Amino acid sequence: MNNRNLLLLAIALLMFPQIAQTLYSPALGDIGRVFDVGPEAAAQTLSVYFLAFAVGVVVWGRLCDRIGRRPTMLAGLAIYASATVIGLRVGSFTGLLAVQAVAAFGAAVGSVVTQTVLRDRFKGAELAQVFSIMGIALAASPAIGLFSGASLVQAFGYRGVLGALLVLAVLLLLWSMYTLPETRPEQLPPVSLIETLGRMLRDLGIWRSALWIASFNVALFSYYSLAPFQFQRLGLSDTLFGYSGVILALGSGFGAWFNKRLLKAGVAAMQLIRLAAVSGLLGGLGVWWLQDSAAFVLPMLLIVLAFGMAIPNILGMALVDYSDRLGTAGALLGLFYYLLIGAGLMLAGWSQALGETLIACSGLALLLTIKSAAK
Template sequence: MNKNIGLVLLTVLMMFPQIVETIYSPALTHIAHGFRVSPEEASQTLSLYFFAFAFGVVFWGRVCDIAGRRPAILGGLLLYSVASLIALFSRLFEVLLVARMLSAFGAAVGSVGTQTMIRDTFQGTALARVFSVMGIALAVSPGIGMLAGAALTRFWGYQGVFAGLALLAATLIGWSVIKLPETRPENVKTAPLMQTLAKMIMDRGIWRTAFLVALFNINLFSYYQLAPFHFAKSGLSPEMLGYSGLLLTLGVGIGAWVNKFMLKRNANSAYLVLLAAITSIIGSIVIAVLLMINSKSFMWPMLLIVMAYGIAIPNILASALAHYSDRLGTAGAVLGLFYYLLLACGLALAGWNQHLGIVLMCSSILALPLAFNAYFRGR
């Protein structure tokens, strides 16, 4: 096993799926106008993205176990680059949807591939701390994506966004070819997919994990999905939407720092997830009230929402596959399938509802009993 794993490159690769999605967010209103579709239809591109992402996680997870971690990551990045070029030159909304789904399928390798490589190399407390550091890095992702997307949209419209995405993927391909090691253990067990799927379907702990990950991600991505249209209705510019990404960066960063601080003092992971769920409910209630009175300051309580995300996600993921150490790639793929399908369904409902406050309240309230259950089981 290669201990010189190259955490800088892996960190960028783990950030990649989130960055490329948040770059896309400021372009949603331009896409709705350019392709002459409704906000509801434009919003659904995000839910379709995650449906394809879910199946990409399964595919690349299997490739990780069968062919190796490095070939999987290179293949996913190449597919993403090609799909971004298709989106760049598309003239029909249906072609754009297909291109977005292909790009999501490729981007999924940034999630399952990097998590598998990290789990190859670290275990126990060290693994939790690495995921905590990754959480801090992920905190930067929304700010980078939103600001870059706003700038590209301002100067070149949604075409500039897709050109930038293709260039980013090509850059990561070159970097990975030169620097990315192979961490696949020599004695790795390529577990049968259907056997692993059947085992995990019957695992209540896996479903609790999948729902928690999905619900906290719905809170985050529903903002990227719905906020552009709330900003437009309030007369706020796409640049302001981009700057709001800095606020999200601050919030996730604070949450990740709090998480790291508490872990160093041996705080219980389940307790931190419960704390995050309560924090998320408080933030969602405030946002719902502000949107009801048409206040333009609704983005400020998002600090609480994204702080909760920064605290919860590293703790949920770090212990998610403790009982599947003999099949990490395949198990990680199946887990990803579960929570990304749940996320896609949640975002489809959010796109239909078009009310950010209601979406945040529902997902936060649903997360609370799951967090309580995990906490009391871990005591």
């Protein structure tokens, strides 16, 4: 399989978890109505998703070092599709949360295994460029998810979203079955999970990367978990919330494109991450200032721009010291940051304070760049 075809499949597989998350977001209001739960409880479905996703990242990352990238990917997609079938029949909110957890466990394969495949094929500056390309493609995910999700909920309720996710999972399973290559090195030495965990727990660079990734992700996904209820409070429709995803996708896409251009110009990754953190902080202040107006969506452009700039650089340099154990190290890094994302979104769901959440996340990201420069 040539690199161009591999990148196309990798883009689809990396977009899958993000589309699954954002497609689900417009359904939160309908879930609250169908199961008679409040906004705080409904918003926790995304927190459960991320926490289960973290467990999946560890399992699939470890398996892709043990049995290979290809069979691991196929198993994860099959589990996601099976869980979604069950979700179409579930009759209680607790049951729906359980199904969400299993589905998230399966969806995690699209993140950790795809990143491992890309790290197998590309190195150094070329890898950073590839992640920038991925970032541009991922920018379309919020628009696809929010717009499609809003339309599906309006026509079919939350089950329409689940049905669409089932179709998507089956298509990706078939595509991967017929075209995904095995990229695991033949002479990969045996790696101890416990030894790798101990090494990474002592690595301050790993913790900085995990906190960065979590900060930018919580800032982004707190919008998807909290904004539906803010739109309701302002008397705005779910359809308008879906349209807001198009605006945000433009900001994220511009951020990833701008990042790619600056990388080619020789700007250092740390400078780009710092610039992204400043952008996010300004966006958070703007959302907080405009929270009683529909205009609060506009400063969210700075949040998604920050995400598009920062994440490719963080991912590109996070595991440079773990090239002999990319699957296992990627799994553990994913565990760290997805647990942090899940906890952050849980706190955001309880607070129902979007602006304050964005300010806290961006402030932490900026502080980490200052601490890093001071080392």
